[in-house]
Amino acid sequence: MEAWWRALIFDAGYNTSLVTLGAMLLGCGAGMIGSFVLLRKRSLVSDAISHATLPGLALAFILMALVFGDGRWMPGLLVGAGLSAAAGLWAVQAISHRTRLGEDAAIGAVLSTFFGLGVVLLTVIQSLAVSGQAGLTGYLVGSTAGMLAAEAQLIALCSLLLAIGVIVMRRDFLMVCFDPVFAATNGVRVQRVDMLLMLLLLAVVVIGLRITGLILIVALTIIPPVTGRFWTDRPLRVVALAALIGALAGYLGVTLSSVREGLPTGPLVVLASFVLFLISFLLSPRRGILATLIAHQRFKRRVHLRQGLLALARDEAIFDDLTMRVLRRQGFIRRDGVATPSGWAAARDAEHEERLWALHRRYYPEDAAQLDHRGLLPIERVLSPDTIMVLENRLMSSRETHP
Known part of the structure; x- marks a missing residue:
């Protein structure tokens, strides 16, 4: 040494x-x-x-x-x-x-x-x-x-x-x-x-x-x-x-x-370069295995949270254990499975956003095709305020037409 x-x-x-x-x-x-x-x-x-x-x-x-x-x-x-x-x-x-x-x-x-x-x-x-x-x-x-x-x-x-x-x-x-x-x-x-x-x-x-x-x-x-x-x-x-x-x-x-x-x-030079490659392969924050696994777990939790909130808004039963754990961790349901006031509010917001996303996919199909899984993010973080305002007006018009 x-x-x-x-x-x-x-x-x-x-x-x-x-x-x-x-x-x-x-x-x-x-x-x-x-x-x-x-x-x-x-x-x-x-x-x-x-x-x-x-x-x-x-x-x-x-x-x-x-x-x-x-x-x-x-x-x-x-x-x-x-x-x-x-x-x-x-x-x-x-x-x-x-x-x-x-x-x-x-x-x-x-x-x-x-x-x-x-x-x-x-x-x-x-x-x-x-x-x-x-x-x-x-x-x-x-x-x-x-x-x-x-x-x-x-x-x-x-x-x-x-x-x-x-x-x-x-x-x-x-x-x-x-x-x-x-x-x-x-x-x-x-x-x-x-x-x-x-x-x-x-x-x-x-x-x-x-x-x-x-x-x-x-x-x-x-x-x-x-x-x-x-x-x-x-x-x-x-x-x-x-x-x-x-x-x-x-x-x-x-x-x-x-x-x-x-x-x-x-061989020692090549092995040293391979060790550096292995470290990057495992720990890189962009494409590393660890970062990919963490991103996958976060994406999985977002999916279950979204589906759970939509199920609460539509008064549907939730049977998936991971969905229940995610909702419980966020404080949206109690241990007995009953939604909390914050859970009901988040469920209404998720249902409202889901309708806006549906209108966006209907009237802007090309833009929607380029948004990869963006429906899992808050809509204001993805779309511009003008686009959201147009979608809100269309949603309001559709409600007045079909009350």
Whole structure:
């Protein structure tokens, strides 16, 4: 626990602190770009891109190993992974646009083919008489152990540039995600913006290879945006929350992996993001399970209260136990089931409102169709005073016509 606390307060060494900062910036950028990819409904493309990095990574290692004797030069590996991922992205778009196959089929074909090729190349690398083969497996699930300060600086710098790029292009991304036709009429080049979005996603995947690994980097682009969606409906707020959640997941995951030697960084980052997702899933005041259950119970009590009051107004017998409990809790009936004076008054008001709602549904059917269960709320909280006055006049006229 002490070792983790030291890592949390950036007191576990320069290299660990730098890696933690780089992971936070990576999580921030991944959450931001992942939000736009999620809104564009292309989240699985990141899965294809991440798996497509493996053959490029392996080929770059082989080439550098044959030339220099050691293939573990991180910039070269990232360039190879980037080129391979770009080829995988081009293959997905070419298959989905030039054939009758959907994007999901194209993703499946590219993902399996590129990853299979990468596994074969990794097997070839193990037979080479060069150094550095053992560390290459760290790019599969992420590993910060033994990361050089220069490598950590490169990750931090690239992640910072990525986050800045997403911030600059956020408005064009939003327009393209929600309405490409409207974006085109406003002078936005939709295809170029789409390509830039995919390139930034590719950059996230390539940068995150060392920290989360090519298999789990996709989670860092999906889980934070989905988590942020639990808390707000505003797109830019979702982006901001996803960036914050991604940074927090990177912070917690890397610091946990530094506690003991051999702990994988990528799985811990993903698990940290999942814990944040689970907390939001349970406790979010908008869409959380707990809030949903509470809202359901409140709605259920409103329904029983309304039906109970209408039954009192119409002098009907009440047999439901929950309805009796709700009315008794509100002080509208006594323990023997007899209505109190306040209960009779509330029953008359409920009957009167029910007639007004019936007139509203009759004369304003389109407006009534848009009011979801609003008949359970006081009418003055839903309709305007002018509309209520019109309904009152119609109700009075109908009573005079049919006394």
